[in-house]
Amino acid sequence: MNPEGSAAMSTSGLVLRAAGAALALVAFGLAAGRAAAVPAFAEQTGQPCAACHVGAFGPQLTPYGREFKLRGYTTRTVKFNVPLSAMAVASYINTAKGQPTPPATSFRDNDNVALDQVSLFLAGGWGQHFGGFVQATYDGVAKAFHWDNLDLRATTNATWNKVNMVLGLSLNNAPTVQDVFNTLPAWGYPYTTSSLAPAPGAAPLVGSLAQTTLGLTAYAWINDEVYAEAGGYWSPSPSFLTHAGADPTSPGAIQGAAPYARVAFNKNLGDRNFEVGAFWMQADIFPGLDRTTGFTDRYDDRGLDGSFQLFAAKHDVFTVNARYTNERQRLNASTALGLANSPDQTLQDARIDASYYWRDEVGLTVGAFDTWGSADPVLYSSNRTLRPDSAGLTFQIDATPFGRGRAPLGPRFNVRVGAQYTDYLEFDGAARNYDGFGRNARDNNTFRVFTWVAY
Numbered sequence: 001m002n003p004e005g006s007a008a009m010s011t012s013g014l015v016l017r018a019a020g021a022a023l024a025l026v027a028f029g030l031a032a033g034r035a036a037a038v039p040a041f042a043e044q045t046g047q048p049c050a051a052c053h054v055g056a057f058g059p060q061l062t063p064y065g066r067e068f069k070l071r072g073y074t075t076r077t078v079k080f081n082v083p084l085s086a087m088a089v090a091s092y093i094n095t096a097k098g099q100p101t102p103p104a105t106s107f108r109d110n111d112n113v114a115l116d117q118v119s120l121f122l123a124g125g126w127g128q129h130f131g132g133f134v135q136a137t138y139d140g141v142a143k144a145f146h147w148d149n150l151d152l153r154a155t156t157n158a159t160w161n162k163v164n165m166v167l168g169l170s171l172n173n174a175p176t177v178q179d180v181f182n183t184l185p186a187w188g189y190p191y192t193t194s195s196l197a198p199a200p201g202a203a204p205l206v207g208s209l210a211q212t213t214l215g216l217t218a219y220a221w222i223n224d225e226v227y228a229e230a231g232g233y234w235s236p237s238p239s240f241l242t243h244a245g246a247d248p249t250s251p252g253a254i255q256g257a258a259p260y261a262r263v264a265f266n267k268n269l270g271d272r273n274f275e276v277g278a279f280w281m282q283a284d285i286f287p288g289l290d291r292t293t294g295f296t297d298r299y300d301d302r303g304l305d306g307s308f309q310l311f312a313a314k315h316d317v318f319t320v321n322a323r324y325t326n327e328r329q330r331l332n333a334s335t336a337l338g339l340a341n342s343p344d345q346t347l348q349d350a351r352i353d354a355s356y357y358w359r360d361e362v363g364l365t366v367g368a369f370d371t372w373g374s375a376d377p378v379l380y381s382s383n384r385t386l387r388p389d390s391a392g393l394t395f396q397i398d399a400t401p402f403g404r405g406r407a408p409l410g411p412r413f414n415v416r417v418g419a420q421y422t423d424y425l426e427f428d429g430a431a432r433n434y435d436g437f438g439r440n441a442r443d444n445n446t447f448r449v450f451t452w453v454a455y
Contacts, residue, residue, distance in 0.1 A: 038133060039412040039454050040085040040123045041068070046077035049403040049414050054309070054317050055357045056403020057416045057452070059187045062309070063273055066180040066266075070166055070221045072155035073124065073131030083124030085412070089116040090140075091450040093196045097443040100435075103196045104141045115140030116194045116450075119148060130154055132171075141195045146245025147211060149177050149186075166221040174210035175233060175260055178217060181275050183305035183321045186210065189353040189367045190394055190420060192452055198444040201428055202371055202380075202388030204327045204349050205299040206281045209233065211246045217260060227264040227277070232257035238289060249288045255296050258283035264305075272310045279303050287334050295332035302326050315360040315404070322352040331379075340379045347373035347388060360404060363418075365396045383429035384436040392424040392441075412455050420448040 038058070042049050045068065050056035052065030061069065068075050091114060098109035107114070118138045125131030132152035138145050155168035176184035185207025217231025234257045235241075238248035264277030280303075284296040303325040310318040329345035353367030370391040380386045398418025407413040427441035428434050434441060 038085045038121050038123045039414060040081060040083050040121065041073065043081040043412060044073075044078065044083075044124055045075050048405045048411070049400075050315070050360045053403070054319055054355065054360075055363045055398070055400055055416075056360045057400045057414060057454075059191055060182045060319065060355070061180055062311075063268055067224075069180050070155075070168065070219075070227075072129065072153040072168060073133070074126075074128055074155065076125055081124070083122055085121040085123055085454065087117075087119045087121070087452070087454045089192055089194075089450060089452045090114065091116055091194050091196075091448050093194055094447045095198060095443070096445040097439075099198055099444075100437075100439065103198070105143075107141070107196060112196050114194065114196055116192075116196075129156055139195075144245055147173070149174060149210075151178050163223050165223070168219050168221070170215075170217050170219065170231075172215055172217070173213060175206050175213065175215060175281055176279070177210070178219075178229075179262065180227075181264065181266075181277065181305065181307050181321075182319075183275075183277070183307050183323045184279065184303075188323065188351065189321065189355075189365060190396060192418075192450055194448060194450075197422070197446045197448065198427075200371060200388070200390035201383075202347060202373065202390070204301050204303075204325045204347055205251065205283060205285075206279070206301040206303070206325065206327075208251060209283075211244070212236075212241060212248065212250065213254065213258075215260065219262075224268070225266055227262070227266065229262040230260070232259050233281075233283070234258070252285045252287040252297075253289050255284040255286060271312065272308070274309075275305075275307045277305050279305065285333075287337065287339060290333070290337060293333050293336040295336055297333045298330040300328040300330075315357075317355070317357040317360060319355045320352070323350070325349045327373075334379070338378065341376050342374075345374040345376060345379070347371070353394075361401060362399050363397065365394075365398075367394045367396075368392075369394070380429060382435065384434055385429035387429040389426050389429050390424070390441075391426040392422055394420060394422045396420045409455070414454045416452040418450055418452075420446070420450070422446045422448075 054060035093112050095110055102109050119135050121133050121135050123133035134150050135148035137148040150173040152171045153168055158165045158167055170178040172178045174186050177186040213233040214236055215233035217229050219229035221227055235253040241248040260281045262279045264275055266275040281301045283299050287297055305323040308320045327347040331340045331343045334340040335343045349371045351369045355363055355365040357363040372389040375386045377386045380388055398416050400416045402414055424441040424444050427444050431441045
């Protein structure tokens with residue numbers, strides 16, 4: 001047997017399977033989180049997708065897109081448009097080695113093709129002060145429906161001491177989904193993923209409450225430069241969340257309300273802009289809804305973020321987004337329940353990504369991520385090192401041929417096709433033998449081909 005020949009055959013076989021899957025996904029998508037693309041907004045504003053989005057597809061926002069969102073999605077150039085949109089994401093996924101068990105029912109441990117999600121949006125602005133969007137999603141992997149992103153806004157303009165301001169309220173169901181910068185968890189890179197791909201087990205709480213909370217925040221956008229926001233999040237009843245298709249036990253119920261605050265400074269300098277900011281959230285949670293101990297787990301998340309955008313000639317765009325989160329945990333309830341060994345824990349997370357889009361049509365993005373924290377023999381008992389540490393790189397190349405118009409099915413139609421590769425340097429505590437059964441971090445390296453269609 002020739003090992004080199006075998007490797008060559010394996011590589012060529014992977015390329016052929018990926019190419020075949022890509023063609024199938026394009027056909028599948030044409031027949032048809034975190035992803036978001038809302039053509040109803042493009043029709044409402046009379047602008048192509050490239051006006052609001054870097055790369056002519058969601059969710060990276062341009063300065064125009066940020067203003068549209070901050071002003072409550074109310075900009076309108078037509079008297080009426082149908083405030084409905086649809087979106088579908090399908091993908092082919094291959095991991096360096098098959099996963100220990102199939103990632104979901106009816107799927108194999110490797111080489112899977114799936115309809116990741118189909119979403120319907122009710123999205124638009126009503127008058128000069130109200131707007132938003134509601135997203136409902138069918139999860140093609142779990143084969144279940146659930147409520148998805150929600151952001152409803154009321155806004156008004158004000159002037160104080162010759163300073164112009166936009167004042168607003170946002171009712172939403174995921175901390176940071178209301179944010180206009182692509183640095184925080186809800187709209188951070190990678191912008192499309194699949195639940196079939198292996199993923200590290202630890203993440204800060206601020207990005208782990210999507211669709212299991214409701215929040216009301218008030219914000220001010222001052223002189224087109226300073227953003228300030230404050231509000232709180234609470235847990236709807238378990239019955240409501242169950243009927244909405246969300247798991248009320250993950251991570252659990254918030255005691256009272258969880259405060260959230262955000263500040264950012266943004267500066268537009270002709271063809272470029274930059275942003276620096278900070279965010280904070282604190283939540284006391286009954287883990288798994290268990291209140292028997294009388295204790296809660298307290299999570300205190302504090303972070304810094306920054307971004308840069310350059311809009312060059314001929315619609316070339318370069319962007320950088322970064323975030324650092326420091327989470328302090330006081331796990332009194334989990335310790336009493338035997339779910340953690342020590343109440344005092346820390347978790348830190350750092351991420352950065354850079355994108356270049358040629359003519360706003362073909363893009364290349366490179367991102368790096370690193371998560372690390374305290375060791376705990378109970379909380380991380382399935383990790384050989386008893387630590388949460390994970391790190392890696394994610395590469396993506398994509399094409400969006402119709403984002404500037406000229407779509408064959410009219411101005412509502414848009415499609416992005418792309419390929420991702422995630423290279424794990426560490427996974428759940430170690431680079432090698434992280435689970436104690438010989439599996440290495442690189443065994444989870446993931447190649448994904450995706451088609452993302454919006455109408």
